[in-house]
Structures are given as C-alpha cells and as structure tokens.
Amino acid sequence: MPQGATPGPGLCTEAEVYTLVHAFYANVRQDEVLGPIFNAHVNDWNLHLAKLVDFWSSILRRSGRFSSAPMPRHAALPGLSAALFQRWLRLFRENAAAQSNQAMSGLACATAERIAQSLWMGYQISRDPDAVPTELAGG
Secondary structure (H helix, E strand, O other): OOOOOOOOOOOOOHHHHHHHHHHHHHHHHHOOOHHHHHHHHOOOHHHHHHHHHHHHHHHHOOOOOOOOOHHHHHHOOOOOOHHHHHHHHHHHHHHHHOOOOHHHHHHHHHHHHHHHHHHHHHHHHHHOOOOOOOOOOOO
16 A cells, blocks of 8 residues: 555545546546447446446545445456556556545555456456466556
8 A cells, every 4th residue: 555545534535536437437438449348348337437436435435335246247258358457557547647636546556456456367267267367467
C-alpha cells in the first residue's frame, strides 16, 4: 500500500471515486483494443459503471457497497491474454495519475495491480487447471 494512503472515508470522496471510474472506463471504451472487448460484453454501461463505482468505493472508502464475485464473469470471457490485462493496467495507471487526489490514485493503482494479477491467475487456472499459471510481467 502506498505510504500514507489508508482506505477509508478520509482517503477520498464518493465524487472522486466516481470521477476515477467514469474517466477510466471512458478511456477503455475508446481504446482500440480494449474498447471492442468491453463493448461486446457490457450490455448496460450505466449499470456496469454503477457497479464499478460501488466496487472501488468499497475498496477505497470501505463503504461496503459491493458484494459480488468478479472472478467467474472474467473467467467466462473467451480469448483473454496477459497483454490485455497489461494494457488495462497501463490505462488504469495513466488515468489514476491524472486524478487530483494522488493518495487515492496510489492506492487505486496498487489495488488494480493485485486485482489484475488475481484475475489473470484465476483466468489461466479456469482454462487449464493442471498448468502452472504465469504472473503478469511488469505487474
């Protein structure tokens, strides 16, 4: 966890979480590689963004508003690769760096790194349970 960044209501406001999530996924949707993948699998962006704001609010502010399991949905997606997860992380880092609350940004980036690693490992295991999964390079 970044030095001085402690999850909880004092780290950031709900408005900052909303801005982080909405700005990031606006970039994802416009990305030439990630955009088509997300747009093919997200039927209702308003609903999806609301869930993502709840997810990040639960992590960054400890709001407790998110209580779902993202792994099964990601594991069911066809054709994901380490390069796609790394591209998502790069966009996340760029977006977070542009936020005015850098304590929130640092914690969000550290968390995004762990989430991407976890989802990538789980994805590999779901595809080939007998293989040894690989970590994301540079993650």
